[in-house]
Amino acid sequence: MRRYHIYIIYGLIIILFGLLLIQKLDQKQPEIIYQEVIVSPESGEEFVMKIPDTRAKLFDMPEAITFADEPVPLDLDDVKERLEREIYVNAYWQSNMILLMKRAGRYMPTIEKILHANGVPEDFKYLAMAESGLMNVTSPAGAKGFWQFMPATAKEYNLEVTNEVDERYHLEKATIAACQYLKKAFARYGNWTSVAASYNMGMGGLSKRKSEQRQHNYYDLLLNDETSRYVFRLLAFKEIFENAEKYGFNLSPEDKYAMPRLREVAVSGDITNLAEWAIKHNTNYKMLKLYNPWLRSDKLKGSKGKVYEIKIPMK
Incomplete structure (x- = not known):
């Protein structure tokens, strides 16, 4: 019986030693580059593949950042924390950020040009x-397009909104x-x-909060959670896009989506069947809707004057 107890004690010592060893290895793990031996199925030759540690890591936060050349007061603790939150949320949502960077290759040149011109x-x-994530999405409230205009606001800014034409989906006109x-x-x-x-x-909501709180600076206002995060989301996008490699995004120009060469066809009358019209112009209904998402029906009724x-891909 005494010998049995000795075996138990030895076993416990071995287990304890093993746990300490595992803990020690875990502490060193961030420095390890994993290696795996790969055998070529064709030649049978072995080679070593080095696999970097892909676990989450801390980023060096920007020491200074601006929005539209206006400094962000990062000396305020809550401002710094709110910026960090949005950077981590977006930098570690890799699938969304990669697709956003890809879409930016297609749409940003047009948007930047219009912003500059205005x-x-x-x-x-x-x-x-x-x-919108650079997609023609619809919000639960009914806002649509890249810039998420509600119907009344769209009409206020001279965007046509009907059952057949919705210019909230027109990239150039909506950006203007x-x-x-x-x-x-x-x-x-x-x-x-x-x-x-x-x-x-x-504007009405923001002005009311400024008046109630007697503060004029966005960073000094207590706002609803969405608006409190909103400007910081823009700042996070700016920081990640301008320092993409720092945050692990290594897209080349070839990785990004591109806008194909398009030609425009002027239409002033009715089009009773857009599918037939597309074929007559050497394209198809799918491509017509893809590059003219503001066409919301299968026909187009012309407006006087x-x-x-209509954009069509060039062959």
Whole structure:
């Protein structure tokens, strides 16, 4: 019986030693580059594949950052923490960020050009990303397109919204309308950070909060959770896009989606069947809708005095 007890004690000592060894190895693990021996199925030759440690890691946060050339007060603890939150949330949502970077290759040149032509800071391209992910999505409230216009606001900024035509889905026209809103908000607030916040909660809502709290700086306001995070989401997109490799994104220009060469066909009358019309113009209904998402029906009723430009891929 005594010998049996000795075996138990030896066993416990071995288990304890094993646990200590495992703990020690775990402490060193971040320095390890894993290696795996791969055998070629063709030649039978062995070679070593080195696999880096892909576990989550801390990023060095920016020491300074601006939005539309307006400094972000990172010396305020809550501001720094809110920025960190959005950077980590978006940097570690890799699938979404990769697809966003790919879509940016197709749409950003157009958006940047229109922002520049209208005197709106280029950083507002990140607002379109935050609003829609650069997709023609529909919100639960009914906002549509890259810039997420509600029907009434769209019409206020001269976008046509009918059963057959919805220019909230028209990239160029909707971006111009967004510029008009942003410039109107800037005339009211005098700073672009407040303009960005107002795009999320409306000019009336933001002005009311500023008046109630007697604060004019976005970073000094207590706002609803969505708007409190909104500007920081734009800042996170900016930080990650401008320092992509730092956050683990190594896309080459060839990895990004590109806009094909398109030609425009001017239409002033009715089109009774868009599928037939597409075939007559050496394309098909799918491609017609893909590059003209503002066409919302299978036909187009012309408006008096209005000319529509329909984009068609060039062969």
